[in-house]
Amino acid sequence: xATQPRWLRAGLAGILACCAAAATARADAxxxxxxxxxxxxxSPGGGADSLARPLAEQLGQRLGQPVVIENKSGxxxxxxxALVANATPDGYTLLINTDGIALAPLLYRKxxxxxxxxxxxxxxxAKSPLVFASNKTVAADDLQDLIALARQQPGTLxxxxxxxGTPHHLAFELxxxxxxxxxxxxxxxxxxxxxxxxxxxxxxxxxxxLGAVRGNIKTGDLKPLAVMTGQRTSLAxxxxxxxxxxxxxxxxxxxxxxxxxxxxxxxxxxxxHDEIAAVVRAPAFVATLNQQGYxxxxxxxxxxxxxxxxxxRRWKPILQGLNIQLD
Numbered sequence: 106x107a108t109q110p111r112w113l114r115a116g117l118a119g120i121l122a123c124c125a126a127a128a129t130a131r132a133d134a135x136x137x138x139x140x141x142x143x144x145x146x147x148s149p150g151g152g153a154d155s156l157a158r159p160l161a162e163q164l165g166q167r168l169g170q171p172v173v174i175e176n177k178s179g180x181x182x183x184x185x186x187a188l189v190a191n192a193t194p195d196g197y198t199l200l201i202n203t204d205g206i207a208l209a210p211l212l213y214r215k216x217x218x219x220x221x222x223x224x225x226x227x228x229x230x231a232k233s234p235l236v237f238a239s240n241k242t243v244a245a246d247d248l249q250d251l252i253a254l255a256r257q258q259p260g261t262l263x264x265x266x267x268x269x270g271t272p273h274h275l276a277f278e279l280x281x282x283x284x285x286x287x288x289x290x291x292x293x294x295x296x297x298x299x300x301x302x303x304x305x306x307x308x309x310x311x312x313x314x315l316g317a318v319r320g321n322i323k324t325g326d327l328k329p330l331a332v333m334t335g336q337r338t339s340l341a342x343x344x345x346x347x348x349x350x351x352x353x354x355x356x357x358x359x360x361x362x363x364x365x366x367x368x369x370x371x372x373x374x375x376x377x378h379d380e381i382a383a384v385v386r387a388p389a390f391v392a393t394l395n396q397q398g399y400x401x402x403x404x405x406x407x408x409x410x411x412x413x414x415x416x417x418r419r420w421k422p423i424l425q426g427l428n429i430q431l432d
Contacts, residue, residue, distance in 0.1 A: 133372040140171040142198045146185025148178040150297025151267065152314030156231055156361055157201045159393050163384040168376075178294045181268035181431070182206060183216060190218035194366035196373035200224070204360040205272035207413035211424050212270045213431050226409035227363040227374060228381045231399040233314040234340065235276055235333040235359050237347070240306045241326055248330045248350040251310070255286040263289040265299035265311035270431050273312035275420070276333050276357045278427050283352045303327070314359065315341055316398035333357045340398055360402060362409060378406060 145157050154176065161172035177185030182202055186209075192198035209220050218224075237248070243262075245251035255262050267273050269292060281288060291308050293299040296317055303311040304326055313327075315338070321327040322341075331347045332338055335356040347355040363381060365374065384390050385403040394401050404412065 133370050136196055136373050136376060137168050137170040139197065140173050141165075141168070141196070142175050143172050144185045144189050144198065144200045145174055145176045146178060146182035146188075146200065146202055147176065147268070148293075148295030148297040149176050150300065150317070151295045152233055152317045152359075153201055153203065153361060154295075154297065155316055155397060156233075156394070156399055159390065159397075160201070160230060160381075160384060163387065163390055164380060167380045167383060181270040181274070183209070183213075183218075183270075186220075186224075187216070187218045189364065189366060190220070190223035192366050194369040196365065196369055196377065198366065199227070199377070200364045201230070201361060202364065203272050204229070204362050204412065204416060205270075205275065206362075207416050208275070208420050208424070209270065211417065211421055212429060215432070221413075223367050224364045225367045225369060225374065226406050226413065227365055227377050228385075228406065229360050229362050229402045229404040229409055229412070230381060230385055231394055232358060232360045232402045233316050233399045234338045235273060235357060236313050236315050236318060236322075236329050236341075236344065237277075237280065237310065237331045237333065238303070238313060238318060238322070238327040238329045239310045240303050240308075241328055242306055243309050243328065245330070246328070248345070248347065248352075251330055252284045252286055255284075255288060259287055260289065262309045263291055265303050265308040266290045266292045267296040267299040267311070267313075268293065270429075272357060272359050275424070275427075275429070276355075277312050278429060279357070279423065280347060280352065280355050282427060283355050314398065316394075319398040333359070338400075340395065340400065360412070361399075374406065 143157055143161050145154050147153050157174055161174055165172040177188055189198055189200035245254050264277055299311050302308045318327055322329050329344045331350050332344045333356055337346055382403045385401045391401050
C-alpha cells in the first residue's frame with residue numbers, strides 16, 4: 106500500500122486542526138444554544154439553593170436559554186461538586202457552592218476529583234453572614250447564656266450539622282473549641298433539613314446563612330445568638346458577633362461562587378463571567394438579595410482564585426489544630 110508523503114500528511118493534519126479550531130470557535134460563538142444546568146450540591150431550602158434560584162432566573166434571561174437548577178446533595182456538597190468537576194467542559198454544567206469548598210484538600214483524605222485541577226472559578230456572586238441560632242425553647246437569650254448552659258448541662262445540647270466539612274461545620278468546631286463546650290452533632294444532607302429539625306426542636310442549635318433563616322428570626326421561631334462575621338453586618342445589625350461576645354478568634358466570612366469544569370473554553374468563561382457580573386449589579390437583583398439576607402459580590406476569575414488561595418492559607422493551621430480529617 107502506498108504511503109502519503111510526509112508533507113501531505115502534515116498538510117492534512119494542519120487542515121484538520123484548522124477545521125477543528127473553526128468548529129470550536131463557531132460552537133463558542135453560538136453558546137448557549139440549549140439549557141444550562143446549575144448544580145446546587147445541597148438540599149432545597151438551604152442558603153445556596155435560595156440564592157441560586159433568582160440568579161438562575163436572571164442569568165437565563167440574559168443568556169437567552171433556561172438555567173435549570175438541579176439539587177445534588179450529600180457528602181458535604183462533594184457529590185454535586187464531583188459531578189461538575191467530571192462534566193464535559195462546554196459551559197452547560199455549572200456549580201454554585203460556598204467558598205469553603207476550596208478547603209476540601211485540607212479536610213478529605215480522598216476525593217474523586219481535585220478541586221484545584223478539575224474546577225475553574227467564574228465569579229463570586231454573593232456573601233452571607235453565618236448565624237449561630239437556637240430553637241426558641243432553648244433557655245439561652247445570648248451566646249454567653251448558651252455557653253453557660255452547655256457547660257452546666259453537658260450532653261443536653263446538639264448541633265445540626267448541615268454537612269461534614271462545610272463552612273457551617275468548621276465555624277461550629279472553631280466556636281466549640283474556643284468556647285470550651287462539648288455539644289453533640291446530628292449530620293444532615295444540607296441546610297434545609299438541618300433547619301427543619303432545629304425549628305422542630307429535635308436539635309437545639311444550628312449554623313445557618315442569614316438568607317435562609319431571616320424569616321424564622323423575624324417570626325421568633327429561631328433565636329439568633331451571634332453572627333460569624335468579624336464585625337456586625339448591616340443586613341442584621343441587631344445581632345452581635347462572636348468576637349464581641351467574648352470569642353475574638355471565632356469569625357468566618359461565607360461567600361458563594363460559580364465554578365465550571367476546568368478547560369471550559371475561555372470565550373465561554375468570559376461570557377459567563379460578564380453575564381453573571383451584570384446580574385449581580387442589577388438593582389432588582391441587589392434588592393432581592395438584600396431582602397433575603399445576601400450581599401451581592403462580584404469578582405473576576407483571577408480574584409476568585411486568589412480568594413481561594415487566601416482561605417486555604419488561613420485555614421490550614423486552624424484545621425491542623427482542630428484535627429479534622431474526613432473520608
